[in-house]
Amino acid sequence: MQSFDLAANGLRALNSALHGLKGQTNMTAWEIINPKGAHAIAAGVDAPVDITVRGSTGYYCAGMNKQATIRIKGSAGPGVAENMMSGTVIVDGDASQYAGATGRGGLLVIKGNASSRCGISMKGIDIVVHGNIGHMSCFMAQSGNIVVLGDAGDALGDSLYEARLFVRGRVKSLGADCIEKEMRPEHYAILEELLRRGEADHKARPEQFRRYGSARKLYNFNIDNASAY
Amino acid sequence: MCGIVGLFLKDPALEPKLGAMLTDMLITMTDRGPDSAGIAIYSGAKDGLGKITIQSAQPEVDFKDLDLDLKEAIGQPVLLMEKSTHAVLEVPISQIEAARSALSHLRPNVKIMSVGDSIEIFKEVGLPRDVATRFQVAKMAGTHGIGHTRMATESAVTTMGAHPFSTGSDQCLVHNGSLSNHNGVRRELRRAGMTFETENDTEVAAAFISHKLQEGEGLGQAMEATLTDLDGFFTFVVGTKNGFGVVRDPIACKPAVMAETDQYVAFGSEYRALVNLPNIESARVWEPEPATVYFWER
Numbered sequence: 083m084q085s086f087d088l089a090a091n092g093l094r095a096l097n098s099a100l101h102g103l104k105g106q107t108n109m110t111a112w113e114i115i116n117p118k119g120a121h122a123i124a125a126g127v128d129a130p131v132d133i134t135v136r137g138s139t140g141y142y143c144a145g146m147n148k149q150a151t152i153r154i155k156g157s158a159g160p161g162v163a164e165n166m167m168s169g170t171v172i173v174d175g176d177a178s179q180y181a182g183a184t185g186r187g188g189l190l191v192i193k194g195n196a197s198s199r200c201g202i203s204m205k206g207i208d209i210v211v212h213g214n215i216g217h218m219s220c221f222m223a224q225s226g227n228i229v230v231l232g233d234a235g236d237a238l239g240d241s242l243y244e245a246r247l248f249v250r251g252r253v254k255s256l257g258a259d260c261i262e263k264e265m266r267p268e269h270y271a272i273l274e275e276l277l278r279r280g281e282a283d284h285k286a287r288p289e290q291f292r293r294y295g296s297a298r299k300l301y302n303f304n305i306d307n308a309s310a311y
Numbered sequence: 312m313c314g315i316v317g318l319f320l321k322d323p324a325l326e327p328k329l330g331a332m333l334t335d336m337l338i339t340m341t342d343r344g345p346d347s348a349g350i351a352i353y354s355g356a357k358d359g360l361g362k363i364t365i366q367s368a369q370p371e372v373d374f375k376d377l378d379l380d381l382k383e384a385i386g387q388p389v390l391l392m393e394k395s396t397h398a399v400l401e402v403p404i405s406q407i408e409a410a411r412s413a414l415s416h417l418r419p420n421v422k423i424m425s426v427g428d429s430i431e432i433f434k435e436v437g438l439p440r441d442v443a444t445r446f447q448v449a450k451m452a453g454t455h456g457i458g459h460t461r462m463a464t465e466s467a468v469t470t471m472g473a474h475p476f477s478t479g480s481d482q483c484l485v486h487n488g489s490l491s492n493h494n495g496v497r498r499e500l501r502r503a504g505m506t507f508e509t510e511n512d513t514e515v516a517a518a519f520i521s522h523k524l525q526e527g528e529g530l531g532q533a534m535e536a537t538l539t540d541l542d543g544f545f546t547f548v549v550g551t552k553n554g555f556g557v558v559r560d561p562i563a564c565k566p567a568v569m570a571e572t573d574q575y576v577a578f579g580s581e582y583r584a585l586v587n588l589p590n591i592e593s594a595r596v597w598e599p600e601p602a603t604v605y606f607w608e609r
Contacts, residue, residue: 119583138582138596157596159582160566178566178598197598198563217563217601 084109088123089116097122103129119159124152127169144171147188163190166207172281179216182209185226191280198235201228204245210280220247221257229276231286239294243301247294248273250286259300263293313474313487314340314439314460315567317548317578318588319555319607320453325574325589330451334443336577336584337458341439343580344460347473348442349434351483351550354453356428361404363411364424364431366397366470373418374398384413395445396470397424397433404428422471422508427481429454429552434473454609457550457578459485465493466511476514478505479521481552486513487565487580488544496540516541520549534558534604546599548578549606556606563601570594576607 086096096114103109110131117123117137124133125145135143138156145164154162157175166185173181176194183199185207192200192209198216201209201223209228217235220228223245233251240257246269247260256262273288299307316336320326330352337348367373370393378391381400389410390401402410407426414421425432433446439460443449459474466472475483490496493512496519501507505518516537523533534549534556546565549556557578559567570577570585572594579585582596599605 118586119581138586140581140583157582176598178568179563198601217561 083111083113085113085115087115088120089118093120093122097125100124100127100129100131100133103127103131105129107131117156121159124150127152130169138175147171157194158192162192163188163207166190176213177211182207185209189276189279191282193281195232201226201245204228208276208279210276210282212280212282212285214251217254218257220245223247227272227276229273229280229282229291231282239296241300242294242296244296246272248291249294250290250292253292253294256294259297260294261297263295265289265291265293269293312343312462313485314343314580314584315458315485315487315546315548315578316340316580316584317455317457317485317550317555317557319455319576320574321576321609322574326454327452329453329456330447331449332588333456333458334449335587336579337439337443337448337460339584339586340458340460340580344462345438346463346468347434347436347461347470348439348459349432349461349473349475349485350443350446350448350456350458351425351430351432351475351477351485352448352451352453352456353429353481353550353552354431354451356552357401359404360401361407361426361428362431363400363402363407363414363426364397364433365400365414365418366422366424366434367418367420368396368470369420370396370398373421377418380417381410381413384417385409394433394447396435397446399431425477425481425483427477427552430477430481430483430550432475432477432483434459434475435470436468436473455550455555457483457485457548457555464489465513466509469509471509472511474513475550476511476517478514478518479524481550482517482521482524483550484513484517484520485548486516487546488560490516490541490543490545492542512543516545516547524551530554530556530606530608531604534606538602538604546580551608554606554608556604557599558604559599559601561602567599568596569599569605570596 112133119140121140127150128148130149140159142161144152148167151170158177160178163171166188168188172191177196180199182190195213200215200219214232224243230249234253237257239260270288277283381389474485477483490512493515
């Protein structure tokens, strides 16, 4: 186990050590202590390593992650796992706005609540939120899946493309061009798998969820749909 | 971008450390706002005395013998405590308005930062650390306080454009964001008798709340009204003699984190600002919801 004291050694030293890990490495387990809400902790990692952050983080923790499993033993500031490519990020507490924004792959698990704009413009990432998500979540979400065990705020999935949104609780309102869709067998299978991987299978069952997706009216400009914009 | 910090103490044992805690929080927010910084501290009222905090670009000229000149003008003793470009005048409460009007004649270049029983405001251009050192904020005691680090957008980087803004007795407001209808609201408030020192958008928000309070509304109601009447981006933190409030606009782009324990309520633009507070590990930490008013009064 490599232990790194962020307060003592600083962010640049941490991130350059993590960026130095390429391909196969013997240093597969890392622990970061004293994060104290610092920005960009473990951003840009590209190695199959396991990183545990002992405390709460600031902006952009685990941004652009590839391959790594990053666990935050606290809450995460804005933009956690932003533009993640692959790997897994698990937040034990809450996540601030735009968690998982523009993520292209991998799995983001938030065990508390996520605030506004969760999964905005997601492009292939899977997100599992054990609590609630805030307003404008999944705005312009293009692909990937989000599973929300709690409630969703206003304007869920506004201007949505092909991401699949699964919400167990109440949706305060749907955004433009986002509609409820039927649950088919393949959706139950996706949920079964994501609840398991998201460490939520003891809390929820696939049949408790509703699915929301794009009505596909706003993909191309059509004068007949002008009132929906 | 700007940084906001705030502390509302519940435990009197922390009061001697208020300035030190706020200074630490303020410096942490330097990279959100390196242009200027300011702090409002509610240091408690003295029986029968009020405070006027003033600022001058030429303190050595303006503050010289000001206590004596004011005493002559109002016929009551005045205590002057100089702190760099600012000074706090202690004046009998019944003579506050007389002192204020005498000031405008005696020292026309002096700006009034705040007036009240308890409030003192210190603000200047420069890095938060330098501003805090200049006014020895770390040595100040008090019941609650609000600090701001500014990255200017809507008006010039000047002392008067720094936050907090005070537009009513013992009231202050700081702001992260920008308002788009401040000119219109300023015109309406001027018509209603409010006065303005700057062209700054935040001063309008401060005056808007002061005007509501003057009309007899409570702090919660006054803050609620910002959600309907002010257009733009905002996270506001508001102080009154006994109260401390927070409100974010419905879009809530501007970050905000709060923490509460039995000892205090704390606000920070980022969690980083809160990490050195006592027992933060066991505090309830949350993000204030959009379009929701939070306030505490003692």
